[in-house]
Amino acid sequence: MKNLSLAVFTLGFLGVAASGVSAFTSREGSRVNPVSDTVFEVVPLAGGSGRNFWCAAGDYAQRALKTPWEAHLYISRSHGSSETTNRRSAVQFTLQPALAGSPDNGVFASVNSLSRGDNMRVRDAFSLCNQLPVGF
Template identity: 50%
Template sequence: MKIAAAAALCASLLLVAFPDSSAAGASRHSIRVNPVSDGVFEVIPNTGNGYLFWCGAADYAQRSLRVSRNSMLHITRGLGRSETTGRRSAVQFTLDPDLAPAAPAGGYGSVNSLQSGDTMSVQEALGYCFIPFGRP
């Protein structure tokens, strides 16, 4: 009986410590990641900094999907309202190049452009996880 009570207490503490881990792919920096469809996932940070979208996508791809750092992230839908939560700012990504749209005319703009067709390696995007997010 004491073992069951201890197990229940531990489970409750884990739910309090990691509230989003059961509902969605939780990334570092309070970035939510939710599946949209087969091969497409949505990154929903608490703030709209472009670095956070790439960081969240890369962190989720590596930690949850277990892809290599050489894998490429592709934006399938640029910055817009979240399909999974209704929040104002979300970006949808894929690792499957067959699901990715063509690169934008004029090529890759910047980390903050977040346009459909933008692409970046998981390795490069993970580098954005270590930028002080209070700055542009």
């Protein structure tokens, strides 16, 4: 019985470890999970402002995907429930403009709008990681 319990525990641990391999944690603590080969989802710690979503997307694109600083990030799915977790707050990003409705580069209403088609350079998104929150 002891060996069976150890085997179940080990398999359970390996399953949890294997499922977390593809996840990425941004500098600010947001989780980034692949949705497909071309789309990834940013899930902030709690609620999150637009700055948190863009920062995590830029961080992931630069450090995990090795995307050039001048490449553009596009929102492919607006703010809503997560597809990769049970969280209520997530935004999906892509590096392919066709998956976001082919917007012009540099199109966004504001950092907090988080609407499909909004986009910015990886460098600009990453630079949002270094800003202090408003009112600090």
